[in-house]
Amino acid sequence: MNPDRTAIFDRVAAILKAHAKEDIPITADLRIAADLAIDSVEMFDLVMEIEDLYDISFPIEEASAIDTVGSLVDAISRLSNA
Amino acid sequence: MLDNKKKMGDFFTRFDKLSERVEGMYALGRRPFGMTFDQMLSPTRARVGNTEVILAGTNNYLGLTFSDECREAAKAAIDAHGTATTGSRLANGTYAEHVALEDDLRHFFGTAAAIVFTTGYQANLAAISALVGRGDHLFIDADSHACIYDASRLCDAETIRFRHNSPEDLARRLARLPEDGARLVVIEGLYSMLGDVAPVAEFVEVAHAHGAMILVDEAHSIGCYGDHGRGLCQAEGVTDEVDFITGTFSKSFASIGGFCVSRHAGLEMTRLVSRPYLFTASGSPANVATARAALAVMAADDSRRTALWDRARQLHAGLTAAGYVPASPPGPIIAVERPDELTAVREWNALLNAGIYVNIAVPPATPQAKSLLRLSVSAAHGVDEINRIIAAFKGLSRAAA
């Protein structure tokens, strides 16, 4: 992980912890919906929260491809460097 | 031979979870999805099996489905032009009546262009997918109807969702993006699930301030809002500014079909490129004639709309007094949230047994995954019918107490 990605990962992990129903350590290959028991309504709120934080918008084509914590971090990093 | 056969994929195991979910609902009584009406008796009454029910879950806002005007127009059109067009608008499917309906719509809304489609679903698919393409951006309200989401899949533009009914959130998202490419904002007028309305004028201002055009889907609001039912854009005084209005003939117009009107004459060109316009047969003569007749009724007489609002206020007040909390202020759609899906199904059955049909709405079709009993009011409802609906809801809370 480059320093940028590490910073993003740490912030995302904090947000996910607040939403998660399962108290498990957040890792890059954790699946957000399945492993953290975050439903689609919560996922929507969570994505909106992250969008505001980084001042980005995920196109829905991209948002629906986000599945693991790592893919979320990748998407944020790509969009905020664009 | 048999050995050479490839193993076939199983398409149906993917429905196992869904199947289990609906079986749980079906075990509680009648099947709430795709229930059969054995006979329609009037805009507000039907026979289901051996019982007559009051219909409180249609989109028959003006109650025109049994009107003399619409029925006679439909019958006359069949006798004059046959039962179907058997072709696309671009080929053999444009009859004088389709063009006359487009003229009527232009006149009614005071717009430069109007296109008639075979359904309202296709109207949104067609207009949106023809307007934006690769390199453009489409901004849609998070609570948009499925056909708006589907339009985003059909076009090559990137789609960005904004928070429901929040012009501020839209403004932030418009400001975030570089200004290259065209931008189209899509909202609805009256939202079909919770019956809430969009702050249309604010959205128009935000869209135009950021160089975007705006399309308003008035599927549910035309007929109900604005002078003679011209819709929410007209009610808010922004018809001249809104870029596109789409609508359906399947609700207030007592027919089947859809349309898009625009202050931009350029909309006309989309007829040549819009796939949901080109590659499907046009509306039948009876459907088109019915829509014209309904539009003529709306333009000539505003009294059905007044009756609709009187009944809507009566139902809203009665349900509120009975302890229910409607999701929105009084209007043609009144939804009450239930604690969970199975409670909603149980209550839906109890209402039906009491002679009242309402809609049931559950995720993923509802905002915030709510479970709803959804009622819609018709101008054709009598005061006593609304009272019977309210009484049935009171019966529910008594049964639960």
Ligand SMILES: Cc1ncc(COP(=O)(O)O)c(C=O)c1O
């Ligand atoms: C908001 C909205 N848009 C479009 C449609 C589609 O209309 P139609 O029934 O004509 O396909 C509907 C109705 O289902 C709707 O609720």
